[in-house]
Amino acid sequence: MSEIIENTIEELRLDKSKWKLTKFGDVAIQEKGKVDRDNTTLTRYIKGEHMGSEDLHIRKWGDLTDEYLGPAFIRKFEKGDILYGSRRTYLRKVAIADFDGITSNTTLVIKANEEKIDKRLLPFVMMSEGFTENSIKNSKGSVNPYINWKDIAKYEFLLPPKDQQVKLAELLWAMDDVIEGEKEVLNKIEHAYFTLVDNLFSKKKENWEYIRLDKIAKINARSLKSNTNPDYEFRYLDLAGIIEPKVIGELKKMKFSDAPSRAKRVVNDNSIILAMVRPYQQAFAYIDEGKDIIASTGTAVINVSDDINSKIIFHQFFSKKFTRYCEDRMTGTSYPAITPTDVEEFKVALPKNKDLISEEAEKLEELDDSTKIVKSKISSSKALQKSLINQLF
DNA sequence: CTGATCTGCCTGAGCCAAGA
DNA sequence: TCTTGGCTCAGGCAGATCAG
Incomplete structure (x- = not known):
């Protein structure tokens, strides 16, 4: 391709x-049609949160009968219209409606001027860097930057x-x-992955055994001592370092003397890292090469004994069983977390047949x-x- | 001293109200 | 009615504080 x-x-x-150098206002028309909500056949509405960044597709919406909807939701849109989030335009929320509905006054409803532009092309103009830059530059307001139509309409670009x-x-x-x-x-x-994970680990199975994790793994085995050389340089793995489940971002290099007090846990090769805070977010990662990585005390560092394929342990943390286990045990309202003890006591599932371990x-x-x-x-x-x-x- | 928990700050995002 | 701006709530983090 x-x-x-x-x-x-x-x-x-x-x-x-x-x-041809063209003003956006010449190819796009702002729709200001209103809806009388007490007297309409429309049933769906779109809030800002229903639109994704840099995603032209509407994947979520609300239903009028669902719940209370603020009085600002009066703007009518039709199938094929472009919806543009006018607040915080750096979020690049441009979406094409694939049904008729209602949106709020802060979401601009835009139609292509089809005499001048192919309507299928217009959304891509709005996705461009130049268009977004224009919106950001001309936004008003400090807490909630927003763009006005007249400043969008002024934007110039080359039209084929x-x-x-x-x-x-x-x-x-x-x-x-x-x-x-x-x-x-x-x-x-x-879907296949999570189905397999739950089939293997969330249900009790014959010929499998259920063993406390601390029987087959070391958890938080090594910590940096306070007498560590202040010049010792390492990469620091804190919660922000796990950007999504299984994915480690760029880790900050730091010296022990500059490190936050929570930089304590020594990571080895083949370590499983679990963020214990908000475990339902599954900020869990597998580290192949752990040399000179130090994790925060908000994580549990797990090293499975050599005779067991540690991957079969790692994947269990993504099972419903583990999620439920955490939900039952976590404490704290704004900062719910499990403890290392909870991790130690979790019973992992292992097939009795060793060959099966590697196979699965x-x-x-x-x-x-x-x-x-x-x-x-x-x-x-x-x-x-x-x-x-x-x-x- | 070490690790667990609390508290407060910052940011993002939606909602609403006052002013033009 | 449109424009402009602030309030509020929630999430996320990190230093401070507490407990064993």
Whole structure:
């Protein structure tokens, strides 16, 4: 696919001289239609939170009968309209409605002026860096920056001639199709993964044994002592370091003398790290190479004994059984957390047949790897689409 | 002294109200 | 009615404090 795009960009570059500097207000129309909520057949509404950043698709909505809805929700939108979140425009909330409904006064409802622009192309103009930059730069208000229509309408960009608009819109939507397809694949794989995890670990099974974790693993075995060399330099793994389940971000390098007091737990190779705070968020990660990583005391560092494939332990923490276990035990209202003791006492499931351990662990790893691959495909497809958008507008 | 828990600060985001 | 701006709530974090 990337080849097609390269070629298209090449082709367009030659022609860009024919593109016309155009004001956004000339190709887009702000819809201000209102809804009488007591007297309407419309049932769905869209709040800011229903729109995702950099996601053209509406995936969530509310139902009028659901719950109380603030009086600001009076704006009518129709299928095909573009919704634009006018508050905090750096969030890049641009979405296309695929049904008629109601939204609030702070969500702009926009229609394409189809005499000037192909309606399928307009949303991508709004996704561009230039458009977003304009919105951010012209936003008013300190607590809640927002953009006014007149400042959006002033925004100028290069508009291709109609025949090219059609081609570009087709290309961009084809890329969108690819991304949506990949997302669907991801959903399926993740579903398969969690189904397997729960089948293996959440149900009692014959020929499996249930063993306290501390019988087969060391938990928080090593801590940095206060007499540690102040110049000792390490990478610090705190809760912010686990950006999503199983994913470690860039870790800050620091010296012991500058480190926060909670930088204590020594991480080894093949360590399982569990964030004990808000365990339902599953900020759990597997560290292959743990040399010179120090974790915060908000985590449990688990090292499974060598004769057991530690991956089969790691994946159990993503089971419903473990989530429920945590929910039963965690304490604190604003800062719910489990303790190292809870981790020690958790009973892990292991097949009595040792061969089965590696076999199941491998299946889990395979699904996990596929997830990673599809995720990276999605992010590179998105990056490609984004870079095309920014080369165009 | 070490680890667990509390408290308060900061930020993000939605909602609402006053002013033009 | 539109524009502008602040209030409020919740999440997240980290230093302070507490308890064994």
